[in-house]
Amino acid sequence: MSSSFDRYQKRRLISSYFSVVISIALVLFLLGIVGFLLLNAKKVTDFMKENVNVTVYLKDTAKDVEIKQLEKSLALADYVKTTDFVSKDDAAEAMKSEFGDDFMDLVGYNPLQNSIDVKLKADFLTNEKLEELTALAQEKSFVDEVKYDESLVELINSNVKKISFWVLLLSAIFTLIAVLLINSSIRLSVYSKRFTIKTMQMVGATKSFIRRPFVWKSIKLGILGAVVALIGLGFVVYYVDKMFPELALRQSLVLIGGLFLAVFLLGIIITWISTHFATQRFLNLKTDQLY
Template identity: 50%
Template sequence: MSSSFDKFQKRRLISSYFSVVLSVFLVLFLLGILGLFIINSQKLANDFKEKIAMTVFFKNEANDSILKSFGQQLKVAPYSKSIVFVSKEAAAKQHTDIIGEDFLTFLGENPLQNSYDIHLKADYVEKDSIAKVEKQLRTNPMISDIVYDKQLVNMVNDNIKKVSMWILIISGFLTFIAVLLINSSLRLSIHSNRFIIKTMQMVGATKAFIRKPFVMRSVKLGMLGAALAILALLGVLAYVETSFPDLGILNDKFLIAVVLLAVLGFGILITWLSTYFATQRFLNLRTDDLY
């Protein structure tokens, strides 16, 4: 009979430990994902901005030397991320591939123009900045027109501001939920030992002495949950880096290390505080209140 009861108690204890580790792991993993997203959100936004192209068309009078000289100027321009020269012949071929027939056969000549596709640096993909770049380029008498999607530029910048605001709100909300979940799991774990706590107190043990083993156990469980969360986060980082190498998500190793250390520190801190206050609550209760 005693053996069966001991086994039951042991299974309940293991189940309690497992639930604490699982809740810590899940919460810290989600917070870690959010932290990694926040530090890479600007990089993602910049990457999207730099995919917006500004196309500069040249007059037919512009010869090869003029086109080449303009390309050299773009390479050293502070606003230029990358440039691609598209000759009128290459543009005609692209149009032919798109419409499925050679329009030159019935036009008799190529009406398209030589052009440069300019991908601006993210800082210049703003309404005012991109307008200044356009104004500067139009001073070149050989340029016939400059085309880019103004509405897309405005929409991207507006949406980035909105997303940034919501990220801050969601971060605060998830952090609050994380504290509540971990605190609830640990309080349930301490609650099952409330009679042991009160018995130790009745035989003369100090509050610090009673709290210490519970706090140490919870901190160890918190460290285990945090370690599992860190391993899962490293797995996610490796997957994203392999699937989307252009993002360069592993380039900023310092900030990634800060997020991972913050996950570990948060796991230790919240388990320590939750256990401290949970044990303190039962230590301050009267014996009759334990029931």
């Protein structure tokens, strides 16, 4: 009978530990995701900015040497990231592959123009710099017009600060939630041992002696939960790097390593502090208050 009860208690204890580890892992995983977003927020906004296309359309009378000189002068500008010459034939092929129909069969000729696609560096994607680029290009007599999505530029610039603010706010909220959830899980685990704590106290054990095994057990659970969270976070980083190579995550291995270390240490620190205060609470309770 006693053996059966011991097995039941052991299964119950393992189940309790398992739930604590899963709770810690899930919370730390979400916290790691928020930290990952925070670290890469600037990269994402820069990526969006540097993919805004400014198209310089050229007249059919433009000579090859004039086009090359203009492209070179634009490429050498300190605010330009890349330039790419697109011939009217290449533009027609791209349109054909996109829409599936050869529109030249309908009109009988290629109405498109040669053009130079210009992408600016992220810090220079402003209306002032775009107007400067437009004025510089239109000084050339062989340039027909300069086009870009003005509303998109305004939208990106106006929302960058808002996005940064909300990411920071979400980080603070998730950190608070992480502390509260892990603290609740640890307190429930300690609560199940409240009678053991009081019994040890009644036979003369000091508070630090009683607290020590609970703290070490929780730290081990915190480490295990952090490892599980980091494995999940590692898969997310790998997937994002594979899907969006433009973010160049491999160039930020130090920052990502720092994030992983922070998540690992956070799992230890939160469980340590939570267990300390949880055991202290039950140590200070009177025997009749345990019920």
